[in-house]
Amino acid sequence: MYTAHPPLRAVAFDLDGTLIDSTDAIVASYQYAFEYFSLAVPTREAVIGSIGHPLPAQLGMMGMIDIEAAIGIYKPYYDQVAPDLTILLPGAESFLTALGARGMG
Numbered sequence: 642m643y644t645a646h647p648p649l650r651a652v653a654f655d656l657d658g659t660l661i662d663s664t665d666a667i668v669a670s671y672q673y674a675f676e677y678f679s680l681a682v683p684t685r686e687a688v689i690g691s692i693g694h695p696l697p698a699q700l701g702m703m704g705m706i707d708i709e710a711a712i713g714i715y716k717p718y719y720d721q722v723a724p725d726l727t728i729l730l731p732g733a734e735s736f737l738t739a740l741g742a743r744g745m746g
Contacts, residue, residue, distance in 0.1 A: 669726060678707070
């Protein structure tokens with residue numbers, strides 16, 4: 642037997658990896674912070690492998706000593722480069738358009 646469901650009123654989803662890919666911005670920001678402190682710069686692969694952990698844990702995993710100071714360098718740089726280095730994933734625009742058409746935009 643079919644049971645009618647109320648219309649959707651909201652949708653929640655994770656932004657990064659679902660609608661956008663900010664990998665290049667994350668990698669650039671890590672590398673900038675390590676260069677700033679004259680530390681060995683982590684490879685792209687090392688940074689990508691640490692994504693998913695909280696920022697302080699990621700920095701520590703890669704050998705950062707002064708985590709708080711590094712966050713103070715990382716975050717403003719990320720904010721600066723993210724608009725140019727973050728991409729919209731395929732299908733994201735049409736998905737958001739469809740949500741908007743359903744009154745969720």
